[in-house]
Amino acid sequence: MTQATTTPRVPSTEQVPVRVVDSDVHPVPRAGQILEYLPEPYRSKIVSHKVGNTIFYDAPDYAHAFAMRVDAFPEDGGFPGSDPELAFRQLIMGAGSDIGILEPSAKAERLPEWSQAQCIAHNRWLANHWLDSRNNWHQRWRGSICVAVEDPDGALREIENWAGHPYMAQILIKAEPRPAWGDPRYDPIWAAAVKHGLPVSCHLSRGYAETLPTPPVGLPSYNHDFMVSYSLLAANQIMSLIFDGVFDRFPELRIVLVEHAFTWILPLMWRMDAMYEARRPWMEITRKPSEYVKEHIRFTTQPLDYPEDKTELVRAFEWMECEKILLFSSDYPHWTFDDPRWLVKHLPAHAREAIMFRNGIQTYHLPESVPALPGQARAW
Template sequence: MTIDTTHERKVGSEQVQVRVVDSDVHPTPRYGEIDQFISDRLRTLLAQRSAMAGNPVYYDAPDYNHAFAMRTDSFPDDGNFAGSDPDLTFRQLIMDAGSDIAILGPLPNGGQTDEEAHELAAAYNKWQDTCWLDSENNWHQRYRGSICAAIEMPEEGAREIEHWVGHPYMSQVLINAEPRPSWGHPKYDPVWEAATRHDIPVACHLGRGQHNELPMSPVGFMTYNHDLMVSYSMLAANQVMSLIFDGVFDRFPTLKIVLIEHAFNWILPLMWRMDAIYAARGPENGLKRKPSEYVKDHIWFTTQPLDYPEDKLELTNALEWMEADKLLLFSSDYPHWTFDDPQWVAKHMPEQWRDKIMFQNSIDLFHLPSTVPALPGQKRPY
């Protein structure tokens, strides 16, 4: 899709209220674009690995061989990958879909060691700053970035946070959930400490992991993409329990965790079960509050994927019981094929909570502006 951007690079003189904050948008480097930010050694290794036979993506989505699980219209005409063109993303996500602020969540991949994961995380931070958050590509002031931090190397990850936390367009820290041990282990405290000291949320996106960290159910590896899509929330559930029962939120009382694309309806029965065990066994592990209270004060979830039952009342009841108005952040998952249009999501949220879920929770959590410069012709989803 070719876009004439000559008429787009201007904003209105007035400010408009933010009505949609998209908390899950995936930019991708153009071919060779990340090379300038990594060492010659890693560049050579990545090139060698890309030339090897075989598909590194496990549990492929049904359309993977066709469009790599992306929206087919999100591939730019220059032959680069979906989500690699800031202008095309701006047109489709901001102008046509109506998101007012998009939080970019790049997904560095290709590293096979902890050191490589850290180098790639640092490179993606420089890449965001240079290729998406600069005045040329973020002229509209709608993009916000994520500080990629390799949780595998907590000290180095903390240094990345310290380096980038003052950036005017960096809104969260982004880590992986797959590395062992679980997040409750004290080895990760440098990341939590740096994030809380600067009052910046720590987010984690669904990932497949690599090698010994491939996702596995309690009874072994999954068979199909269907199994993965249903069961991957178990990883997030275990991290939630680790954060609570291992005392992370007591050690860091202001820590904020965002679980991106891990679904969310499972948190309701998990809170019930954690509270029941806590009531039966008592605070033997030193917890100061009921487990559900930690969830409601420290953890947020994105709306995509939105599991929508046939009876909408069932969804409304579940959202009410889990106090979703406090926990949910709108997300589209652009440019993936599972993209949720903000107009569609807003329609399915209870009216009394719509504003909080679609924009206000994100404004409060990420310290975003409540108004942005107007863009002539931008869609307003509701």
């Protein structure tokens, strides 16, 4: 069991350079914690709007470890990601990440106002249980402002409420709601993000059947085909952002796609550029689509897909100019966790600094140094 700390800890006055920015860390509320932060009238109602069932989740060892690192379960019986102190010891001190971007999984409901209420509760919980002076004394955690993009007015209120928080580093949305992100109804969200200098991040999510992204041939049955087909949703959102002119309306907007994979972006850029050359007189965008991708969109490294011949991965990195579009991510505490000490070895030497920390510092407007932690592992 994690020992309670009786003496407040304070950050060191010594600074060390940031060498690893982890763009995907998953905090999880302890049982019952979210309820106390859920706004009324939703807290009093506590009704479920779920219909149908979720896909069959076939992750390795799910029956035993729920697709989590087996060493990430707190000794008091909590779920992995529910103990900030354990996460700090394993990810920051042990693996060598210097700053972790926290991305709670606020549950998506069928009704936009219910989804927004879940986001409100998660934002309050995150501020009080991870970003407070007791749990973020080391200044290594950065949070996400969760909003339900399908409720633009409510999302805007939530962004304005949290944008001034010193440790909120991004806006977090989901990709499933329709219409696509290029629709002008979302413009207030993009405008608020630009106003406050916050990137908009979208993490892969899975919900109940009617909330899942629907491929052309219907819903997937298993997690493995869902994980592959989910990239199609990201591809469509990218095309909507570009071809519907979002980046022309908001030149400072930055979008981060978390856990959507990324090797598929190379052929998509080729295809979009070919269409642009063929249809340029009929398009309102002003640059090649690949230029918008490299300036406005970032992808996280996990999952890192590669063929048996890893030299092909190196060539793909070079062709897509990976140093411009990739952010390191570990996916802690999931079973798919990528240790930064392992990941950095797979990157081209010329791109390592950009991917492991420089792009993260720029994207999230982070400091270049943080208070020193004696005994912290250095990833590279």
